[in-house]
Amino acid sequence: MADQTASEEDILLAKRIISAAERHDLSALKILLKEGSANVQDPSATTATSPLHAAIAACGKAEDGKEAGEDAVKTVELLLENGAIWNDLNKEDETPGCIALRLAQKKIYDMMVEAGVRAELLFSKMEELGLGQDDEELEVEDESRDDAPAVKKQKVSEEAAQAIQGAVEEKVLDDVSLDNRAYLKSQLRYKPGILLDESDNAVMMDWETTIMKRHAETLIPRPGLRAMNVGHGMGIVDTAIQTYDPAEHHIVEAHPQVLERLKEQGWYEKKNVVIHEGRWQDVLPKLVEKGVVLDAIYYDTFAEDYKTLKEFFSEYVIQLLDQNGLFGWYNGLGADRQICYDIYTKVAEMDLYEAGFDTQWEDIAVPSDLHGSDQWKGTRRPYWTIDVYRLPVNTFIK
């Protein structure tokens, strides 16, 4: 990595590595990577280009007849084999995969998605094994995750949250969405078409109504079923669930203001509706103990990361769902960057399979006027910048 203390030799080596990557000069690159890292960045510091960025940018636009050739593919392969980080950002805020997508280099883009999936699975395995925190080598790799974009409901990583763990206790968080408990203690604001948290994050917005309705429709094919929704928010999905006349409609909700609203709107009195007050982490073990069985389960919470979603399905859905039941979840992982969305869609599918579920995906186009629209006014940042929502429906593998 080029920094102020880097020697002239280091700077020269970094320049040569980036240049060899850009020329797709495999033989030079192989020699140079024996001396230097595949993660050097442009020493001029104006572009923060890494060898992967350079190799991919040099492919040009596929539409101009410049489909990446074998040399380009092999260069990317070689860099990845040598530990090049899939989600390093350049000064244009692009990962190497973002460049591949912009240039319509499908083959290279798919390689970057695969690299991201491998990296994320590895990190999650290491975390499971309690590795990673003290290991110096792993710490270096961990840096690559600092730039992983945050998303609305299921954050991609918990790192940021861990970094501010101490602060959370004192509730001096600048962004409550980084910690579920801090979010649950924070003040919410219901405004027309939007629910905001204390840090101006949009918790829920009404442009998602089509998506919510479709989730309810895919999960509850006929009246008289036993359904559960985790996370009430603006009540859009629960309202949709009601239209399918469920025999049981469980709602799990933990935020006091949302619970207050449920009361005001008469949800506690609705036929067959049972409100479970508290975090699902506390409520669900009790339902399991009672032997509750459900035909449909939907999960859409806030300020929880992917690891938490994984815990939800691999610990609880498998116990609460009927053998022929259906499970759905809000797929908002990495929705502010296409490559992150594609990676997390795959990671989730693989983890769901390991937990015993098949996944069917349905693509839903988000409203064409969403990006850059006034709807985001007053929000901290748009949590959704991509064009297609991939709606999952899970069944047990038969």
Ligand SMILES: C[S@@+](CC[C@H](N)C(=O)[O-])C[C@H]1O[C@@H](n2cnc3c(N)ncnc32)[C@H](O)[C@@H]1O
């Ligand atoms: C994005 S909103 C759900 C939106 C909902 N699908 C709708 O159609 O309006 C997330 C909801 O999950 C709730 N929540 C967050 N963490 C929770 C947890 N651990 N247990 C239960 N509810 C939680 C939030 O208070 C919020 O009401």
